[in-house]
Amino acid sequence: MPIVLTTDFGIEDPYVGVMKGVIYGINPEALVIDHTHYVEPQNITHGSMLLSTSYIHFPSRTIHVAVVDPGVGTERSALIIETPTAYLVGPDNGLFSGIVNEYLKESDRNTPSIIVPPECKAFRITNSEVFLTPTSDTFHGRDIFAPVGAHLSLGASPSELGEPVDS
Structure with a gap:
């Protein structure tokens, strides 16, 4: 299974490369694809739109x-x-709402709750055994999301990595 990265990091700093290093450290055979690293900085709506219009092509x-x-x-x-x-692996902040909304009835698409x-x-990622340690407060892409993606690519099930989220 390919791992596709979408971030707002840009590529002038080492952050994307570090995430890839973490993935390859866990799964040296991983296929990592850069979707984009030019989501407008901290613009969740822009990231959601890019993901929802692109993910079907993978x-x-x-x-x-x-x-x-x-x-x-x-x-x-x-x-x-x-x-x-x-x-989909990432923060619970609406970034995946464009994709999830495709599976919802029209009347449920604009509700404030998940x-x-x-x-x-959906699974809340709770298995800290797969996180990098120490886990930074400012780089969950490296310490949580990249390792979780790598473990999924090795065949781990989401339930091994987190707890189910009820609607």
């Missing part, structure tokens, strides 16, 4: 690791969302 079961995370270091959760065609469509499963 192979089935692709793992999308996305980091546009102005809430890093806060109490926001980290998620794995399993859709019928992809895994609704997990019947076709999807």
Whole structure:
């Protein structure tokens, strides 16, 4: 399964390369694809739009690791969302709402609470055994999301990496 990276990091700093290094350190055979690293900085809506219009063009079961995370270091959760065609790994901040909304009834699309469509499963990432340690308060892309994506690519199930989220 390919791992596709989408971030707002740009490529002038080492952050994308470090995330790739973490992935390859866990799964040396991983296929890592750069979707974009030019999401407008901290613009969740822009990231969601880019993901929702692009993810269907990747192979089935692709793992999308996305980091546009102005809430890093806060109490926001980290998620794995399993859709019928992809895994989505990243912050619980609306970044995946454009994709998840495709599976919702029209009347459920603009509700303020999380609704997990019947076709999807969501997991709050809680298995700290797969995190890099020490885990930084400011780089969850490296310390949480990249390792989780790599473990999924090795065949770990989302339930091994987190707890189910109810709608």
